[in-house]
Amino acid sequence: MQRFGLPRFEFVGRFSRNRGALIGACLMLIVALMAVFASVFFPTDPLRIVGLPELWPGEDPEFPLGTDSLGRDILSMIVHGARATLLIGLFASAVATIIGVGVGATAGYFGGWVDEIAMRAAELFQTIPNLIFVLTIVVILGSTLTNIVIAIGIVSWTPIARMTRAEFLSLRDREFVQACRSMGMSDFRIIASEILPNALPPVIVLSSLVVAGAILFESAVSFLGLGDPNVASWGRLVGDGRQLIRSSWYICAIPGIAIMITVLCLNLVGDGLNDALNPKLRDR
Amino acid sequence: MTIKVSRRVFGAGVVAAGLVGTSGQSLAQGTPRRGGTLVATWGGGEPQACYVPAGGGSSPTFSSSKLFERLAKRNMDGTFEGVLAESWKPSADFKSYTVKIRKGVKFHDGKDMTVDDVVFSVGEIWKKYAAASALTDFAGIEAPDAETVVFNYKNPTPEFFFASTLCGIVSYIVPKHVYAGSDPVTNPANNAPIATGPWKFKEWVRGSHFEYVKNENYWKKDQPYLDRLIIRYVRDPAGRAAAMEAGDIQIGVFNPVAPPDIKRLTATGKFVATPKGYEEAVWSTTLECNMRNPIFAKREVRQAMFHAVNREFIAKTVYYGYARPGTSPIYSPNKEFFTADTYKINFDPKKAAALLDAAGYPKKADGKRFTLNLLSAGWFPENGKVGAYVKQVLEDVGVGINLTVPDRPSSIKRIYTDYDFDLAISNQANPSEPVPSTTQYFTTDGILKGVPFRNASGYSNPDVDKLVDRIKVETDPAKRKALVFEFQKITTQEAPLLPLVELESITLASTKVQNHSNDPNFLAAGWGDLWLAS
Numbered sequence: 001m002q003r004f005g006l007p008r009f010e011f012v013g014r015f016s017r018n019r020g021a022l023i024g025a026c027l028m029l030i031v032a033l034m035a036v037f038a039s040v041f042f043p044t045d046p047l048r049i050v051g052l053p054e055l056w057p058g059e060d061p062e063f064p065l066g067t068d069s070l071g072r073d074i075l076s077m078i079v080h081g082a083r084a085t086l087l088i089g090l091f092a093s094a095v096a097t098i099i100g101v102g103v104g105a106t107a108g109y110f111g112g113w114v115d116e117i118a119m120r121a122a123e124l125f126q127t128i129p130n131l132i133f134v135l136t137i138v139v140i141l142g143s144t145l146t147n148i149v150i151a152i153g154i155v156s157w158t159p160i161a162r163m164t165r166a167e168f169l170s171l172r173d174r175e176f177v178q179a180c181r182s183m184g185m186s187d188f189r190i191i192a193s194e195i196l197p198n199a200l201p202p203v204i205v206l207s208s209l210v211v212a213g214a215i216l217f218e219s220a221v222s223f224l225g226l227g228d229p230n231v232a233s234w235g236r237l238v239g240d241g242r243q244l245i246r247s248s249w250y251i252c253a254i255p256g257i258a259i260m261i262t263v264l265c266l267n268l269v270g271d272g273l274n275d276a277l278n279p280k281l282r283d284r
Numbered sequence: 285m286t287i288k289v290s291r292r293v294f295g296a297g298v299v300a301a302g303l304v305g306t307s308g309q310s311l312a313q314g315t316p317r318r319g320g321t322l323v324a325t326w327g328g329g330e331p332q333a334c335y336v337p338a339g340g341g342s343s344p345t346f347s348s349s350k351l352f353e354r355l356a357k358r359n360m361d362g363t364f365e366g367v368l369a370e371s372w373k374p375s376a377d378f379k380s381y382t383v384k385i386r387k388g389v390k391f392h393d394g395k396d397m398t399v400d401d402v403v404f405s406v407g408e409i410w411k412k413y414a415a416a417s418a419l420t421d422f423a424g425i426e427a428p429d430a431e432t433v434v435f436n437y438k439n440p441t442p443e444f445f446f447a448s449t450l451c452g453i454v455s456y457i458v459p460k461h462v463y464a465g466s467d468p469v470t471n472p473a474n475n476a477p478i479a480t481g482p483w484k485f486k487e488w489v490r491g492s493h494f495e496y497v498k499n500e501n502y503w504k505k506d507q508p509y510l511d512r513l514i515i516r517y518v519r520d521p522a523g524r525a526a527a528m529e530a531g532d533i534q535i536g537v538f539n540p541v542a543p544p545d546i547k548r549l550t551a552t553g554k555f556v557a558t559p560k561g562y563e564e565a566v567w568s569t570t571l572e573c574n575m576r577n578p579i580f581a582k583r584e585v586r587q588a589m590f591h592a593v594n595r596e597f598i599a600k601t602v603y604y605g606y607a608r609p610g611t612s613p614i615y616s617p618n619k620e621f622f623t624a625d626t627y628k629i630n631f632d633p634k635k636a637a638a639l640l641d642a643a644g645y646p647k648k649a650d651g652k653r654f655t656l657n658l659l660s661a662g663w664f665p666e667n668g669k670v671g672a673y674v675k676q677v678l679e680d681v682g683v684g685i686n687l688t689v690p691d692r693p694s695s696i697k698r699i700y701t702d703y704d705f706d707l708a709i710s711n712q713a714n715p716s717e718p719v720p721s722t723t724q725y726f727t728t729d730g731i732l733k734g735v736p737f738r739n740a741s742g743y744s745n746p747d748v749d750k751l752v753d754r755i756k757v758e759t760d761p762a763k764r765k766a767l768v769f770e771f772q773k774i775t776t777q778e779a780p781l782l783p784l785v786e787l788e789s790i791t792l793a794s795t796k797v798q799n800h801s802n803d804p805n806f807l808a809a810g811w812g813d814l815w816l817a818s
Binding site: 242245 | 690
């Protein structure tokens with residue numbers, strides 16, 4: 001079994017053979033740049049009331065995407081919202097990946113009752129409808145950015161755990177692992193430095209999809225008015241605008257399109273990663 | 285009474301003209317048509333119980349007031365009229381009132397309503413829950429014969445105050461045989477009430493609606509005109525607008541839809557909007573300071589919070605002109621007691637900053653003086669917007685703000701039970717009589733942990749307590765008015781809680797709905813006289 005670590009050009013080549021993935025990656029780069037340089041483009045607080053309420057896009061050149069019902073600049077909120085939205089997506093995905101890989105690796109490597117307990121726990125989490133679970137956690141813990149990240153992480157780890165466990169099950173009895181055992185390596189070292197690198201490629205693909213899922217969860221939470229009111233996020237903007245959907249639909253539509261593009265791009269990037277990391281699956 | 289247009293001045297004059305012009309149709313006289321189902325909604329959420337003995341806010345008031353009845357009601361022209369009482373009169377010393385009870389009234393389960401029920405309701409429900417702070421001087425109630433009850437008071441009690449107590453929004457007559465010997469707060473009948481009103485409870489589909497059916501044995505002959513009344517809850521104003529447009533809901537009280545939708549729907553000619561029917565329940569959006577935070581010990585700090593806020597902006601932008609700046613805890617439509625001569629806290633951020641500097645809270649290196657938790661009660665979507673605005677203006681004067689907008693149950697718990705806030709944006713609705721509805725937000729006896737819409741700021745001032753005690757017992761109307769003016773002067777200067785804006789509440793109804801908006805607190809009226817034109 002070859003170790004993870006393809007020659008770099010080969011990885012890039014495989015990834016870019018998927019046109020959709022390339023476009024997705026470019027758009028994601030733009031969103032990421034928006035997030036990084038938000039404060040450079042729009043140094044003032046995006047939640048500041050700066051103009052007349054409900055200006056349509058293009059009505060006032062100062063606010064190219066218009067203003068919301070209180071007179072806040074939608075472009076500024078979109079750009080700053082990219083930061084909040086991406087941060088939530090990435091951190092929630094990180095939380096889910098850490099929990100998922102930890103649980104999955106332990107369950108797959110040790111098997112037996114450890115596996116039983118871990119998988120029954122995972123099933124328990126899977127039986128609760130995700131969105132309702134997220135809302136419950138946010139309502140109990142309070143609607144701050146950190147709590148929303150934790151809540152999304154807690155509901156999103158199970159597929160990663162299952163995937164990791166399956167990879168570990170197929171790898172744990174291979175010769176190279178047995179060789180490590182016979183050399184007297186500790187369990188932790190075998191898991192972390194021998195099996196995990198080989199099990200990671202599909203997990204990375206899955207994690208990139210969890211980012212997209214997390215963005216949708218955050219949008220739903222904010223849409224229902226349970227988001228962090230101190231932070232400009234796209235879902236919040238959609239939620240604020242929904243009252244006015246009949247008269248000023250652009251307030252909902254603009255952040256809605258931003259969410260759609262970002263989630264689509266993340267899915268495309270996930271596909272590309274899949275092609276690049278699992279070349280054998282490509283022709284199936 | 286024909287509503288004085290002058291005191292109903294809208295921010296948007298054009299809209300006002302349109303509303304006043306069309307509201308005439310809604311009150312069109314004619315022979316009531318019988319039968320039909322009316323589906324109603326309101327601009328808020330589902331209640332915690334169908335009937336909450338202590339009130340519990342407007343939502344349970346709306347749902348319970350169609351089933352239960354009070355002893356009296358106030359009319360649009362300001363006069364009082366008996367409902368379950370036929371008449372009342374004070375003794376010479378104003379220390380007792382003799383009330384004649386209506387005969388031939390039956391509860392929904394067929395049992396007669398008697399003076400025993402009245403004695404029980406007043407002694408066990410009003411005194412302990414519904415009107416506790418209005419009955420602090422109450423010395424008991426007795427029934428000398430089968431159609432008379434006598435209210436006794438320790439001190440002289442003004443007539444206007446007594447009549448207002450009889451009209452209290454949840455001062456209902458409840459059946460003794462259902463409530464005696466139980467804890468009224470947890471009595472299961474609260475979710476399937478038995479009462480005397482025009483409507484009988486049929487079912488509550490949680491998350492959706494209440495279904496009420498016609499009370500065939502209602503004491504008022506011919507009423508109710510309709511066969512069925514459904515109270516439906518739609519969480520979202522845009523959803524309510526869509527449901528009304530589709531004809532699923534015929535009437536929405538208390539701002540059911542967003543202001544732009546009011547204009548859109550009335551323009552179709554199928555709906556009328558009217559500001560009538562809120563004269564005895566004028567709403568406001570309030571800002572209150574939690575006195576348990578030592579920062580607010582100084583009056584200047586509390587005043588600074590209000591100096592920082594431009595109330596005109598809130599009225600115009602958040603409420604689209606369907607609001608006006610609040611200047612006093614007694615609201616401007618109150619003919620009896622409002623005064624413009626109060627301590628004025630105008631919009632002046634510089635003064636706010638100066639007051640905070642002088643109070644010993646200069647800006648620190650990070651530009652902040654101190655940081656506060658601002659809780660905006662999430663039961664009305666506008667509160668979240670007011671919260672976002674207040675956060676911004678307070679941050680402009682160097683006060684750091686953490687804003688939270690919890691949902692209705694969490695907001696009630698955090699403001700009125702846990703006192704878990706530094707600044708809170710909430711709402712209240714008050715009748716003309718200031719005691720106790722208005723005064724209990726300021727008096728020490730209004731600090732009741734766990735009881736919503738009372739003194740949550742924890743403000744306690746012996747001078748205010750004494751003044752309110754004098755207002756309670758002053759039987760001379762002119763002298764009483766002067767005392768209430770003084771109350772307004774003190775509270776506006778002390779500023780533990782003040783209205784930011786007085787809200788212009790709107791009822792939106794299909795042109796088919798007749799006889800609506802004919803009560804000064806229409807949301808809490810019985811609705812037996814409503815009918816649907818064909």
